[in-house]
Amino acid sequence: MKRYKLREILVAYICLSPALILATIFMIIPTIMVFYVSFTNWDIISPIKKFVGLKNYIYIFQDEKFLKSIRNTFYFASVKIPLDLVISLFVAVLLDKNIRMKKFYRVSYFAPVVTPMVAVALIWIWLYDPSFGPFNQILRFFGLKPLKWIYDPKWAMPSIILFSLWKGLGYDVIIFLAGLQSIPQHLIEAALIDGANSRQAFFKITLPLLSPIIYFVILMGIINSFKIFTQISVMTPNGGPLYSTGVMVFYIYQQAFENYKMGRASAAAVVLFGIVMALTQIQRKLGRKTVEYS
Amino acid sequence: MKNWFTHLILLIGAVIMIFPFAWMFLSAFKTERDAFSYPPRWIPSKWTFRNFSKVLEMVPFGRYYLNSLIVTSTITFGQVFVAILAAYALARLDFPGKTLVMILLVSTMIMPFEVILIPTFLIVHKFGWLDTYQGLIVPFLYSGFSIFFLRQFFLTIPKDLEDAAKIDGCGYFRILFNVIIPNSKAAIGTISLFVFLTHWRSYLWPLVITNSTEMRTLPIGLKYFVEEGATQYHLMMAAALMAIVPVLVVYVLAERHLVRSTTLTGLKF
Amino acid sequence: MRRCLFLGMMVLFMFTALSLEIVFWYPLSGTKGEVFKSIVEEFNKTHPSIKVKLVYTGKYRDTAQKVMAALATGTLPNGGIIPAGPIFTGPYGNYKILEYIEKDPEFDMNDFYNVAWEYSKYKGKICAIPYNISTPILIYNKKLLKEAGLDPNKPPETWDELLEYAKKMTKDLNGDGEPDVWGLNVKDVPWIFKAMLLQNDCGIIDSKTLNPLFDSPKGIEAAKFWKKLVDEKAMPVGMHNLADKQFQSGTLGFYMGSSSRIGRWSGKLPFEWGVAFLPKKVKRAIPIGGAVLVIFPHSKAEDDATWEFIKYLVSPEKLAEFCMKTGYIPIRKSVLELPEVKKFMEEHPEYKVAFEQMKYGKAYWHFEAMGTMDMLLYEYIDKLERGLLTPEEAMKEAAEKLREEIEGEGK
Numbered sequence: 001m002k003r004y005k006l007r008e009i010l011v012a013y014i015c016l017s018p019a020l021i022l023a024t025i026f027m028i029i030p031t032i033m034v035f036y037v038s039f040t041n042w043d044i045i046s047p048i049k050k051f052v053g054l055k056n057y058i059y060i061f062q063d064e065k066f067l068k069s070i071r072n073t074f075y076f077a078s079v080k081i082p083l084d085l086v087i088s089l090f091v092a093v094l095l096d097k098n099i100r101m102k103k104f105y106r107v108s109y110f111a112p113v114v115t116p117m118v119a120v121a122l123i124w125i126w127l128y129d130p131s132f133g134p135f136n137q138i139l140r141f142f143g144l145k146p147l148k149w150i151y152d153p154k155w156a157m158p159s160i161i162l163f164s165l166w167k168g169l170g171y172d173v174i175i176f177l178a179g180l181q182s183i184p185q186h187l188i189e190a191a192l193i194d195g196a197n198s199r200q201a202f203f204k205i206t207l208p209l210l211s212p213i214i215y216f217v218i219l220m221g222i223i224n225s226f227k228i229f230t231q232i233s234v235m236t237p238n239g240g241p242l243y244s245t246g247v248m249v250f251y252i253y254q255q256a257f258e259n260y261k262m263g264r265a266s267a268a269a270v271v272l273f274g275i276v277m278a279l280t281q282i283q284r285k286l287g288r289k290t291v292e293y294s
Numbered sequence: 295m296k297n298w299f300t301h302l303i304l305l306i307g308a309v310i311m312i313f314p315f316a317w318m319f320l321s322a323f324k325t326e327r328d329a330f331s332y333p334p335r336w337i338p339s340k341w342t343f344r345n346f347s348k349v350l351e352m353v354p355f356g357r358y359y360l361n362s363l364i365v366t367s368t369i370t371f372g373q374v375f376v377a378i379l380a381a382y383a384l385a386r387l388d389f390p391g392k393t394l395v396m397i398l399l400v401s402t403m404i405m406p407f408e409v410i411l412i413p414t415f416l417i418v419h420k421f422g423w424l425d426t427y428q429g430l431i432v433p434f435l436y437s438g439f440s441i442f443f444l445r446q447f448f449l450t451i452p453k454d455l456e457d458a459a460k461i462d463g464c465g466y467f468r469i470l471f472n473v474i475i476p477n478s479k480a481a482i483g484t485i486s487l488f489v490f491l492t493h494w495r496s497y498l499w500p501l502v503i504t505n506s507t508e509m510r511t512l513p514i515g516l517k518y519f520v521e522e523g524a525t526q527y528h529l530m531m532a533a534a535l536m537a538i539v540p541v542l543v544v545y546v547l548a549e550r551h552l553v554r555s556t557t558l559t560g561l562k563f
Numbered sequence: 564m565r566r567c568l569f570l571g572m573m574v575l576f577m578f579t580a581l582s583l584e585i586v587f588w589y590p591l592s593g594t595k596g597e598v599f600k601s602i603v604e605e606f607n608k609t610h611p612s613i614k615v616k617l618v619y620t621g622k623y624r625d626t627a628q629k630v631m632a633a634l635a636t637g638t639l640p641n642g643g644i645i646p647a648g649p650i651f652t653g654p655y656g657n658y659k660i661l662e663y664i665e666k667d668p669e670f671d672m673n674d675f676y677n678v679a680w681e682y683s684k685y686k687g688k689i690c691a692i693p694y695n696i697s698t699p700i701l702i703y704n705k706k707l708l709k710e711a712g713l714d715p716n717k718p719p720e721t722w723d724e725l726l727e728y729a730k731k732m733t734k735d736l737n738g739d740g741e742p743d744v745w746g747l748n749v750k751d752v753p754w755i756f757k758a759m760l761l762q763n764d765c766g767i768i769d770s771k772t773l774n775p776l777f778d779s780p781k782g783i784e785a786a787k788f789w790k791k792l793v794d795e796k797a798m799p800v801g802m803h804n805l806a807d808k809q810f811q812s813g814t815l816g817f818y819m820g821s822s823s824r825i826g827r828w829s830g831k832l833p834f835e836w837g838v839a840f841l842p843k844k845v846k847r848a849i850p851i852g853g854a855v856l857v858i859f860p861h862s863k864a865e866d867d868a869t870w871e872f873i874k875y876l877v878s879p880e881k882l883a884e885f886c887m888k889t890g891y892i893p894i895r896k897s898v899l900e901l902p903e904v905k906k907f908m909e910e911h912p913e914y915k916v917a918f919e920q921m922k923y924g925k926a927y928w929h930f931e932a933m934g935t936m937d938m939l940l941y942e943y944i945d946k947l948e949r950g951l952l953t954p955e956e957a958m959k960e961a962a963e964k965l966r967e968e969i970e971g972e973g974k
Contacts, residue, residue: 004389011466012389019380020395022436026414027402033413042416091307094300101301107549108308111315114545116495118513119537122520122530123318130802131743131814132334132527134317140333140739151802153949166311227408230497234517241801242945249408249498256412257502259935260631266412273409327833330812332743424632505625505632518622525807 034273038266056267066268068243069251070275072157076247077225080161081218088169089214092176093202106177109170117167121234124163125150128235156240160231167231168224172217179213180206215287222283226276229253248272318538321531322346329528345532349519352529355536357508358515362494365430365511370490372435374482381444382470386456402438408498415502425505434493440485447481448474512537583868584614588643590626590854591695591889592619598888606875613868623854627651639859642869644694648855649929653685659858661689663870670874678924679894683855685929687771691855692877695891698849698924699751699758700822700917701842705835707732707744707816718817718839722762722788725817725842729797732816743814747798748806750820753940754850758841759785761848761925768936770928773969775936778955778962785844786947786954793948800948821852822917826890829913838913840920847923853891890914892921932969939964 038056042049060066095105112120127133128149136146149159183206191201207214229249232239239246239254246254248268256265317336321329322345324338349355383389384396407414414433423429455473464472475482500511510518519533591599596619603615620626623646630651633639645651652658664670672680683691705715711731719725729746736743749755757767765781768774776782792798802809807824809815813834818824825838841849856873860866875881879897883904886893898904899918908915943961946952952960 008387008466009389012383012387012392015379015383015387015470016395018376019436019441022376022432023398023402023438025417026433026436027405027410027438028398030410030413030417031405033416034410037413037416091304094304097297097300099297099300099304103549105304105308107546108311110549111542111545112311114491115315115538115541116513116516118495118497118516119534120314122516122534123314125520126321126527126530127314127317129527129805129808130741131332131805132330132808132812134334134336137334140737146739146741148802151805153801166314170311223406227406229408230513233497233501234520237521238941242949242951243942252408252411253498253502256415262412262416269409269412273406276406276409277404326811330808332812332814419632422636505628506621507625521622525811527808 034266034269037262038270040263042262042266043260052263056263057271060264060268060271065239065243065246066251069239069246069248069268070271072243072245073226073228073247075157076161076164076228077222079158080164080225081221083161084165084169084172084221085214085217087165088172088217089176089210091169091173092180095173095177096180106174109173111170112167113170117230118234120167121163121231125235128159150236150245151241153240153242153244156236156244160235160240160245163231163235164228175213175217176210179210183209211287215283218287219280219283222279223276226272226279248275315538315542318531318534321528322535324528324531326526326528329526345528346536349529349533349536353515353519353533354507355515355533358510358512361508361510362512365427365500366490366493366496368427368431369434369493370486372431373437373440373489374486376435377437377440377444377485378470378475378482380441381448382474384441385445385448386469386474387466399438399441402436403442411498411502418503424503425509427509429503430500430509430511433499437489440489443485444478444481447478451477582612582614583864584616585641585865585868585872586616586618587869587872588618588620588626588629588640588645590620590623590644590646592622595695595889595891598885602876602881602885606872610871610875613871615872626854641861641865642856642858642873644854645691645857646854647929647933648691648857649683649685650931650933652690652857652859653688653929654931657858657860658688658690659860659866660691660856660870660873663858663866664689664692667870667874674879674895674897676894676896676921676924678851678921678926681770681928682851682926683929684770687928691857692873693851693894694854694856694876695885695889696851696853696894696921697822698851698892698917698920699754699819699841700825700920701839702810702818702820702824702828703837703839704810704813704816705837706813707834711816715835716837718837719842720840721842722759722844726788726792726795726797729792729817730795733796742796742799745797745799745809745815747792747817747819748809748815749798749803750806750818752803752944753937754821754852755819755841756785756789756940756944757850758848759788759844761850762841762844762846764845764848766927767850768927768930768965770930773930773932775962775965777940778958783955783958786944786958788844789944790947790954801945822892823890825913825917838916840916840923847920848925849920849923851892851921851924851926886918887914890917892917894921896922930969932965935968936965 039051039053040049041052041055091109095102127135130136130146130148130151133149135149139146147155150156187205187209188201191205192198196204227249228247232245232247232250233253236245239250249272252265252268252272255261255268320337323341323343324335324345325340325342328335328338328340384392384399418424418429418433421429423432451474455477456469459469459473495513496511497513497517500514501517504510504514507515507518516533516537520530587603589596589599600617603617607613607615618640620629620643626643627646630639630643630645634651634655652660664672679693679696680689682693683689701718703718708715708718708728711728713728713731719728725747732744732746733742734744735741760767760777760782763781763785765779765785766776768776777785793800806815806818806820810818811828811832813832819841828836840847856876858866858869858873876885877895879895879901882893882895883898883901885891886898887904887907893899893904899908904918908918939961943952943957947954947957
């Protein structure tokens with residue numbers, strides 16, 4: 001039986017109390033509530049909430065928009081994450097060499113990351129305008145067919161992906177740069193002396209050593225992809241043409257704050273949670289190396 | 295070696311990264327005619343400053359900035375303060391239920407905010423905090439992540455410093471303020487920067503909580519500007535410029551610190 | 564002398580002490596807000612026993628959210644200009660304003676267009692009075708009409724003419740396969756589609772039974788015509804959000820949207836433009852839109868005062884002043900007979916058209932799923948335009964979904 005000092009216990013709980021109270025009210029209770037509300041037909045106006053069992057879940061799984069939102073979110077994640085990985089790793093490798101103007105490059109690649117999402121989304125709305133935007137102008141200049149970008153059901157999600165890539169790349173570049181710089185030079189040099197060319201050195205030594213970071217970038221990519229909302233809300237406010245950019249969080253938001261159906265929205269939120277949990281578990285099983293947080 | 299090739303690729307990439315900002319900057323000074331000329335003009339035929347005054351007329355930009363400043367600063371101070379206390383208890387003190395609290399802490403880190411958005415909204419609504427500063431601030435005074443981060447850091451502080459203080463007769467709180475905190479300045483600075491940047495750009499929660507123009511934070515004010523000024527691209531650019539330039543300026547000046555804090559925490563803000 | 568002053572101050576003090584304060588919410592900003600505020604100031608000056616305290620509640624959606632929040636916490640104002648007002652009064656048994664309308668001998672119900680009363684009903688009973696109303700209108704670019712070989716002073720009168728003229732104006736100037744100039748575009752798809760339903764003598768929804776009517780044969784005809792517009796390249800597919808920009812930049816011949824654009828674009832466009840009634844099919848008809856005046860019951864004294872204020876706002880002279888300065892459409896027939904209004908219409912023929920079109924207005928009673936109906940119409944017309952559904956399928960599915968939703972509300 002461990003012996004505790006009374007004063008220590010008191011101090012500990014005093015220190016913990018703000019955090020514990022806040023966590024209870026704003027984390028624990030909401031977590032329980034989300035499950036609870038998903039089984040009711042709560043909407044803000046009527047004072048009566050009835051228990052309706054699985055009705056909300058049945059509704060959303062029959063709602064074409066909800067199913068589309070799951071597909072849209074997976075579409076986004078499965079295209080953005082690999083592209084982001086490859087491009088940012090490539091840029092990081094290039095930047096790792098001893099070249100001049102490093103600061104300039106770092107600043108330009110990272111600038112989109114730092115700027116507020118809403119403000120840059122405004123710029124891209126214009127860039128994507130089919131008549132008045134420069135992107136189509138550039139396409140026409142090269143003799144290519146202009147696109148309707150965020151107004152076209154086929155191109156709306158790719159447009160969002162392109163924007164999100166532009167916005168988030170720099171962040172992963174910096175992470176990879178840090179990782180590359182922590183790889184001991186002598187390992188690479190030893191391999192080169194042994195007769196390997198630089199490409200072999202890269203794939204056989206550098207990449208495996210980077211794998212914890214790659215794993216981390218993918219994990220964060222998955223979690224963040226399932227949370228996207230802001231750019232959808234600003235650039236394609238109704239979920240895009242034919243709901244092609246309506247992602248899961250957007251569906252939840254619409255059900256809750258445009259239709260006032262809190263029950264259905266909570267059911268969708270529970271499903272979102274389930275999917276994210278499942279994906280992170282899968283990824284953990286696949287990535288066998290341990291992750292180091294510096 | 296192939297240095298020129300490397301430079302070429304990087305340069306093309308950098309141009310792509312910067313292009314939208316250049317477009318915004320040039321377009322903020324365009325007249326309406328230029329904004330809607332077909333085919334699009336890149337450089338204004340006539341430079342005008344009127345877009346800025348028009349934007350300020352249409353929306354209370356200053357108020358949005360003020361709100362964002364008040365909300366984000368309060369959240370930063372509050373959250374870090376709460377976290378320091380809790381992290382200290384978890385790192386340095388011994389008490390029954392410690393493991394339970396740790397488990398609780400870690401499990402709250404897993405839950406994405408978007409999932410508990412609705413119940414949090416219902417709770418804040420119940421408190422009558424809709425459309426208020428409290429509603430914007432209080433739910434974020436707790437962050438499992440900040441507590442965890444600081445706890446990990448506190449664990450690395452050598453115990454002898456504390457032991458020396460204890461011998462001198464310092465109580466637990468005195469140790470916290472005179473030993474732990476002074477030795478954690480870098481970590482506290484990093485986490486504060488991280489919290490500030492995360493909440494400065496917060497969009498979903500303020501969108502849901504604020505109703506009136508007076509309470510809007512900068513991201514929400516901009517979003518409504520899109521709705522009201524959707525046809526006025528040149529005004530949108532002026533608004534975007536006013537929102538982005540201060541951030542960019544701070545960024546370029548503090549770039550080194552930002553990069554370091556990103557790699558240290560490995561976090562996306 | 565001093566005694567007079569003292570007495571005068573006592574009287575003034577008594578009046579301000581005795582003056583009843585009522586709180587009134589409103590969602591008007593910019594110039595419209597200023598006009599409204601000045602009318603209210605005049606009321607306060609000429610009615611010393613009542614003091615109206617105005618509270619600006621943001622745009623329509625913000626105002627609606629505020630009302631909902633206030634309903635839940637019991638903190639409603641005395642009255643307001645509220646969008647979809649009947650939804651916040653009728654379902655809660657609040658028909659207070661109807662009591663005053665019926666009992667007040669000074670109030671002439673018949674002077675209002677019939678559509679105004681239909682627009683203010685919930686389950687058949689009046690629970691609001693419309694105030695800042697707009698109607699859909701046809702705005703046309705005279706220059707583009709001329710360039711297409713059409714008479715710039717003869718806008719289309721029928722659906723067929725609309726299609727024919729619009730087709731002529733659509734042009735691909737740079738040969739890239741995409742038209743750069745379009746004949747027609749529509750801003751508020753559900754609203755304009757509802758206008759077409761009405762023009763084809765097809766109702767939108769049966770007010771009493773809440774049975775959607777747009778999947779009837781006449782409704783499907785309207786949907787077929789809409790499809791024809793995009794198929795024959797009179798109107799672009801899925802670009803309705805860009806309609807304003809297109810018209811402003813001179814690359815759109817016909818713009819169908821809210822009459823509020825008249826005020827917004829007056830004197831600002833670099834080309835000559837005109838305003839016309841929406842084209843007709845079987846007949847002329849238009850839906851209306853805008854916010855309404857409601858009373859939220861408090862004490863009898865406060866309600867009386869709120870009624871006095873509302874009566875003032877919709878009195879012919881004050882309504883005329885409001886509409887002439889803001890561009891909203893008057894809902895009282897006698898307003899058009901006032902000399903100052905006649906002069907105004909002569910000087911502003913574009914407003915004359917908008918004001919006179921009101922007589923063709925038609926409305927259904929407010930019901931809870933109205934917002935859903937608009938969303939469904941938007942979604943299904945989008946699918947129709949993109950060729951994913953035939954006109955019959957689109958109308959039938961949309962109507963079915965709406966029926967399901969309405970039934971669900973009934974539980």
